[in-house]
Amino acid sequence: MKQFKILEKKDFPQFIKRLSKKHKVVAPVSRGNKSYAFTQVDSSDQIAMKYIPTILPPKKYFMPQRETLAQYNKSKKTFQTVLEFEELVIFGVHTCDLAGIQCLNIVFSDTPKDINYIARKNRILIIGLECNDYCDEYASCKVMDSHHPNGGYDLFFTELKESFIVHVNTLEGEGIIELTGLFKEATSNHLKEREGVIAAKKKIFKDEVDVHYKDLKPMFDKSAGSKVWEDLEKRCLSCGNCTNVCPTCYCFDIIDEINLDLDTGYRIRQWDSCQNEDFAKVAGGESFREERGQRQRHRYMRKFSYPVERYARHFCTGCGRCSRTCMAKINLKETINALAKENR
């Protein structure tokens, strides 16, 4: 039987207060006009409970934009690996971002295991938050099946009228329940209300594109010579925004830096993007994907084809960030629909 608890809305401020006394808590915070960012909080007033996907997804806590992997000393001929991590609670993760974290978990647990990633992940507690309605018109979470929770959290909050009904998924999640001491057992009425919310969601969330989930991969696999990529070639600026904000993009560059003593230094990894001019450049200056259209095609194939082959999972969560952020207004839903139209 699933374990559900209840947190009265009036107790929510206390919950954040007690939680943030014991843990570093990050949650969605408003960053101006329709922009949000996961930021450290210590009070519920700071949290945007109704938010659209944050500028950067929570992946920034699992694989930070810049992270030290090792340090070296030339004269002593030493090279030591470095693990950087911190205890953290992420509050308010939407279901699409839970799916994004699951994708990263799969990749970084594949051989060879990424110890730095895993060390971080093991110290992060995740509190999910159900969306009872669409964020905006960019989302395509229904077709990607990430509009409802599929695990990947310690606690999961669903908003009811007077309270939150909270699914306890792990021992660590139970720890939070005990620590804050504000939760009570869910009654059958609460469970019924929750079912009502889920039923209402079924009516709101409909496939956002003209292609069924299972037909996405075959469609992309046939798309190599498509005119759609030529169109994107003309429109894309190669700013890399779409990949940097994507919860499932994980490409990075490794750089050795040296301190001012010119003897000691460190090795870092830093996010990279397949959209950047230099990404596929090799020694001699040759680039495998010189054209922007090729780079865009690559980005889409890395969501809808290659990972399906390797991990049996689509690497798009339908969060809509790539479309929301694109200045050239290149839109994932439109790209999929354009390919579907060609296929007919």
Added chain:
Amino acid sequence: MSKPRVAFFDFACCEGCQLQVANFGEALLDVLKLIDVVEFREVMSEKSNEKYDIAIVEGSITTNHDIERIKKIRNTAKVLIAYGSCATIGGVNGMKNNFPLEKIKKYVYNKDANYFDTIATKAVHQVVKVDYFVHGCPIYQPEFIEVLKSALRGLPYKVPDYSVCVECKLNENECMYDKGITCLGPITRAGCNSWCINNGNICYGCRGMVTNPAKNAQMDVLDKYKIPLDWIKNKINMYNKAGEQAPEEK
């Protein structure tokens, strides 16, 4: 091993980049452990007497005399580092190239115009070979230090060839375009850690453009955000004009 002798020189500029170096704070002490500064007009009165290994040059080339002088510096220095937009891309001095030379000369010097020797603004590498570039107006201190470390080790320094947007996104700033403000981030090369935008300002394009700025796509964006082309052109002109020759007098 004796420390390399380093001389700082300036041409047409505001000397603000020198100030940035003088203001390094604690890092300056570490820098001084590595190099022997033998000439630096803004902080010392000693001269190098033309004995130096590394020349660090600020400012753009705007007179025939400048050309002679920079050639001499190039001949003496084993390594030449151009720093600051004026030196690396011509910078604000390039705005001069928007006008016919004679006309701008008269405008500035009036009846004394004939006493002044002036040429169209040039970045340093348009006159002599430059080994390292530190772009920016002013320079971004951490990048200057990176370049210096590369130069001292004889390694190349790679200026990023992607746009400021990349760093701006990593810093999780709200996009200026979403606020309804035009910004040159999408076409300007990164390396400054989106310094201006982090502090609430727009990108003015002071680092010069990426090698492949996707002109057509840019026009599309302007169209979509209903930004008049002139606005962007004027913004670009502020720093990026030295690549072009001054128009002929009509």
